[in-house]
Amino acid sequence: MAPKTTVSVIKADIGGIPGHAWVHPKILEYASSRLREAVKSGLLIDYYVFNVGDDMSLLMTHTKGIDNPEIHGLAWSVFKEATENYAKKFKLYGAGQDLLKDSFSGNVRGLGPQVAEMEFEERPSEPLIIFAADKTEPGAYNLPMYKIFADPFNTAGLVIDPQMHGGFRFEIIDVYEGKVYLLDAPEHIYTILGLIGTPGRYIIRRVYRRSDLTQAAVVSVERLNLIAGRYVGKDDPVAIVRAQHGLPAVGEVLEAFALPHLVEGWMRGSHTGPLMPGKFVSIDPANKIAMGPKMTRFDGPPKVGALGFQLHEGYLEGPVDMFDDPAFDFSRQIAAFITDYIRRMGPIMPHRLPPEEMEYTTLPQILSTLKPIPVEEYERNRLKYISEKISPVAIAGGSTGD
Numbered sequence: 001m002a003p004k005t006t007v008s009v010i011k012a013d014i015g016g017i018p019g020h021a022w023v024h025p026k027i028l029e030y031a032s033s034r035l036r037e038a039v040k041s042g043l044l045i046d047y048y049v050f051n052v053g054d055d056m057s058l059l060m061t062h063t064k065g066i067d068n069p070e071i072h073g074l075a076w077s078v079f080k081e082a083t084e085n086y087a088k089k090f091k092l093y094g095a096g097q098d099l100l101k102d103s104f105s106g107n108v109r110g111l112g113p114q115v116a117e118m119e120f121e122e123r124p125s126e127p128l129i130i131f132a133a134d135k136t137e138p139g140a141y142n143l144p145m146y147k148i149f150a151d152p153f154n155t156a157g158l159v160i161d162p163q164m165h166g167g168f169r170f171e172i173i174d175v176y177e178g179k180v181y182l183l184d185a186p187e188h189i190y191t192i193l194g195l196i197g198t199p200g201r202y203i204i205r206r207v208y209r210r211s212d213l214t215q216a217a218v219v220s221v222e223r224l225n226l227i228a229g230r231y232v233g234k235d236d237p238v239a240i241v242r243a244q245h246g247l248p249a250v251g252e253v254l255e256a257f258a259l260p261h262l263v264e265g266w267m268r269g270s271h272t273g274p275l276m277p278g279k280f281v282s283i284d285p286a287n288k289i290a291m292g293p294k295m296t297r298f299d300g301p302p303k304v305g306a307l308g309f310q311l312h313e314g315y316l317e318g319p320v321d322m323f324d325d326p327a328f329d330f331s332r333q334i335a336a337f338i339t340d341y342i343r344r345m346g347p348i349m350p351h352r353l354p355p356e357e358m359e360y361t362t363l364p365q366i367l368s369t370l371k372p373i374p375v376e377e378y379e380r381n382r383l384k385y386i387s388e389k390i391s392p393v394a395i396a397g398g399s400t401g402d
């Protein structure tokens with residue numbers, strides 16, 4: 001059997017410049033130098049460091065398999081030391097934000113960083129697209145993943161290519177209950193949609209070609225708020241998709257991002273907004289660094305970046321910035337238009353998220369200071385209540401400052 005290659009993407013927000021907009025170039029340089037050493041020592045075959053917004057991703061190739069303590073340990077130490085030596089020193093905003101626990105015990109899952117990893121035997125040619133998004137959550141990939149692997153109006157190959165005609169198997173995780181649903185397209189598409197239409201809870205985590213169980217995609221599914229029990233930013237997710245030769249073509253993978261669908265996240269993790277396909281600002285092949293899109297308007301809008309590679313024996317040829325093309329300018333304009341439109345709703349739902357999703361934000365702290373009056377009691381004494389100089393509702397639990 002041919003040796004297998006593992007592709008790991010581990011990402012964390014360890015501090016932004018300014019605020020939550022971008023990653024400091026020195027942090028990317030530091031991470032690149034650490035991963036270069038890991039190549040020299042033989043732990044990694046190849047790597048690339050990049051960011052989208054304030055999240056830094058470490059793309060690493062090796063032969064150690066998924067969930068490997070040495071690979072996870074390397075990522076953890078890069079994030080930890082970059083936090084200590086750069087983010088804290090420069091007083092970057094939210095230094096160490098995603099490093100939720102102090103002790104590392106072999107795996108970064110559950111500690112804050114997002115992880116997407118896949119181990120596979122390389123095909124004769126292996127195109128890969130790596131996605132990273134900021135100001136949103138793992139369920140943001142539900143709709144594109146569904147389109148790529150189950151929607152013939154997106155992916156012509158589902159109709160035309162005999163290797164794909166048997167469809168794909170979706171692994172969907174319920175992040176609240178810790179349960180997995182395995183469902184097949186096309187037979188179960190209505191059930192799949194019934195689940196993934198709730199992207200905050202049911203997340204497409206892996207996709208397999210049914211004819212031979214080739215894994216085609218993996219998405220990171222860590223939910224920070226569920227780990228931390230409080231608002232610590234959104235779970236800006238990463239994903240890996242393999243393309244071509246019996247899997248969706250590169251263009252079919254990208255097609256799913258042409259219409260900027262609405263996702264949860266954006267400002268304070270509390271708003272719905274369009275997922276804009278973003279362009280990278282610069283690519284530095286010598287240092288293996290790609291500097292990604294910035295978060296600007298209302299800390300967004302939520303953005304996704306896509307880097308394309310050809311993989312060979314673990315080496316990464318590329319990247320190609322896949323959304324840096326006039327074909328996606330129109331998508332960006334649509335996203336800008338939706339941004340402008342939806343922003344006019346201000347703090348009103350559905351622009352602001354529903355109460356269940358606000359549970360982990362700071363809004364409950366504000367609302368809990370109010371002491372509303374029972375309706376009957378109020379109706380009996382309405383004149384007394386309305387004549388009070390300052391609202392008796394706000395005053396009862398301490399002024400909210402309104």
Ligand SMILES: O=P(O)(O)OC[C@H]1O[C@](O)(COP(=O)(O)O)[C@@H](O)[C@@H]1O
Binds near residue numbers: 053094134268
């Ligand atoms: O840290 P603060 O000033 O309380 O602000 C909350 C911040 O949380 C965020 O939602 C964090 O975004 P990230 O999840 O990308 O870190 C920003 O939109 C916002 O600026």
Ligand SMILES: [Mg+2]
Binds near residue numbers: 020054236
């Ligand atoms: Mg972020």
